[in-house]
Amino acid sequence: MLDLWNTYGVWTAWTLLYIVLIIVGVLLSVAYLTYAERKVLGGMQRRQGPITVGPFGLLQPIADGLKLFSKETVIPSQANRVVFLLAPVILFALSLMAWAVIPFDRDWVLANINVGVLYLFAVSSMGVYGVIMAGWASNSRYAFLGGLRSASQMVSYEVSMGLIIVCVLLCTGSLNLQDIVLAERPVWMQALLFPMLIVFLISILAETNRAPFDLPEGESEITGGFMVEYSAMAFALFFLGEYANMILMSAMTTVLFLGGWLPPFGMDFLAFVPGIVWFALKTAAILFFFIWARATLPRFRYDQLMRLGWKVFLPFTLIWVVLTAGVLLTFDALPG
Amino acid sequence: MIIEALAFYALAGILTLSALLVITVRNPVHSVLFLILGFFNAAGLFVLLGAEFIAMILVIVYVGAVAVLFLFVVMMLDVSFADLRKGAMQYVPIGLVIGAILLSELILVYSVWGFAPETLDNRAAPVEKFEGLTNTEALGNVLYTDYIFPFQLAGLILFVAMIGAIVLTHRSRPGVRKQSVADQQARKASDVLEIRKVQTGSGA
Numbered sequence: 001m002l003d004l005w006n007t008y009g010v011w012t013a014w015t016l017l018y019i020v021l022i023i024v025g026v027l028l029s030v031a032y033l034t035y036a037e038r039k040v041l042g043g044m045q046r047r048q049g050p051i052t053v054g055p056f057g058l059l060q061p062i063a064d065g066l067k068l069f070s071k072e073t074v075i076p077s078q079a080n081r082v083v084f085l086l087a088p089v090i091l092f093a094l095s096l097m098a099w100a101v102i103p104f105d106r107d108w109v110l111a112n113i114n115v116g117v118l119y120l121f122a123v124s125s126m127g128v129y130g131v132i133m134a135g136w137a138s139n140s141r142y143a144f145l146g147g148l149r150s151a152s153q154m155v156s157y158e159v160s161m162g163l164i165i166v167c168v169l170l171c172t173g174s175l176n177l178q179d180i181v182l183a184e185r186p187v188w189m190q191a192l193l194f195p196m197l198i199v200f201l202i203s204i205l206a207e208t209n210r211a212p213f214d215l216p217e218g219e220s221e222i223t224g225g226f227m228v229e230y231s232a233m234a235f236a237l238f239f240l241g242e243y244a245n246m247i248l249m250s251a252m253t254t255v256l257f258l259g260g261w262l263p264p265f266g267m268d269f270l271a272f273v274p275g276i277v278w279f280a281l282k283t284a285a286i287l288f289f290f291i292w293a294r295a296t297l298p299r300f301r302y303d304q305l306m307r308l309g310w311k312v313f314l315p316f317t318l319i320w321v322v323l324t325a326g327v328l329l330t331f332d333a334l335p336g
Numbered sequence: 337m338i339i340e341a342l343a344f345y346a347l348a349g350i351l352t353l354s355a356l357l358v359i360t361v362r363n364p365v366h367s368v369l370f371l372i373l374g375f376f377n378a379a380g381l382f383v384l385l386g387a388e389f390i391a392m393i394l395v396i397v398y399v400g401a402v403a404v405l406f407l408f409v410v411m412m413l414d415v416s417f418a419d420l421r422k423g424a425m426q427y428v429p430i431g432l433v434i435g436a437i438l439l440s441e442l443i444l445v446y447s448v449w450g451f452a453p454e455t456l457d458n459r460a461a462p463v464e465k466f467e468g469l470t471n472t473e474a475l476g477n478v479l480y481t482d483y484i485f486p487f488q489l490a491g492l493i494l495f496v497a498m499i500g501a502i503v504l505t506h507r508s509r510p511g512v513r514k515q516s517v518a519d520q521q522a523r524k525a526s527d528v529l530e531i532r533k534v535q536t537g538s539g540a
Contacts, residue, residue, distance in 0.1 A: 008339060083365075083366075083369070113388065114388060114389075114470045114471075114472065115388045115389055115392050115472060118389070118392035118393070118396065119392055121392075121396055121400075122392050122395035122396045122399070122400060125395075125396055125399070125400030125401070126395070126399055126400055128400075128404055129372070129404075129407075132404070132407060132408070132411075133369070136365060136411050144411075147411075148408070148411075148412075151404055151407075151408050152408070154404075155401060155404055155405070158400065158401070162396075175389075175470075175472055303515065304515070307515075307517075
């Protein structure tokens, strides 16, 4: 028994500790992302945002959480109970699962696996199930429309996201996220990847169902989309999952394009700042982009969304994969 | 080792169970959901084998794309389950016959199955040139060198199948209003708008 403890027990205990640390960190970030969103939106619309609860309204997310927690969970009588309750759980669990492979700093990663990028891509591509199951199980027209919209939208934009990731992989020569961050990237290579960064930023907006691609929710046309029938904690799980996904996608962009925990623009004299601070700052910058886009752009029409995904992004990224590979081959810069 | 064994039995057990449930549950959407659970557990088994690349590709392709479209279609189908099950019993005899034939064929094949002696020696012998490579690199090395032509051929066949599916289902309907972004961008104010100075009191 002692032997088993020494072999597995210690490791399990440490891993559980790390998992709890990561989850608490993510949930706190989610709470304050909602606060930041309301403040930034407020600033952009010349309002104050939350100011009442706590100093500068800093306790507002906690108040919101308590409110949702104390409400009654309503399950529609025509709903498919098991799937209805499973959907938010799946969405939320998936949004937390992906954090296992994100490197927060050098060697600060829970599972440093060889196929980290593929794992991230796989987990984010499963996120659609939470939405589509919610839409179907609610047995309501609006929810169903939201679910269908979301499914087609996420599948469409995943294709171009995959091709963008291929471009990055061509330049770094590894599927391990830590190696991707540490890979040597001369300026010309970054210039080559820059258009892909722009397309990726737009694709993650679509992938996380955020404005201007928030058609699955579309308050003004389908009232709230796939989560229209959800209340209380089930709704809170959707909400948390959506925001955790936003942070995850930002972290993914940081790792793939912005050099993760390394100081920005290769300024090595800034290396005394802990890497996690740089990681957090870069992620926060992309999250600001999310909120900025929401405050600025009107919602896309559905056919425009599909056109952008299939007729613009897909050919463009496909050509760019060939171009990147060609350039790397010509200049003999292929890694590995 | 005991953890690996436990993980294997858990994954394999859930996989078998969900595969059974795919064909036994009444609701087709539940069927697809169990199919997805099955894919997921199969990916887990691949991870256990150390084939992490194949595991992730399985999840990305089957769970992330194929099954989503499958679920999409099944959800949209408006089938009455009672009608579907009513006539099912008349197919039982022929089903049993086909099943029996397949089973006996399997038994016949498997009972005389033998390995050549040299194959037995090579069984589970790792290919030496991939020693120390991750399995992504090893797969790439095999696929893009020794098997490049079958690989390209498979891609070509899938491409033809895709084009075929599009051609078969595409129909151009007349009178559909479509947005042409190029036309909209090319439109100038001077082409469509005329500004006139109207005298006070002389307008229509």
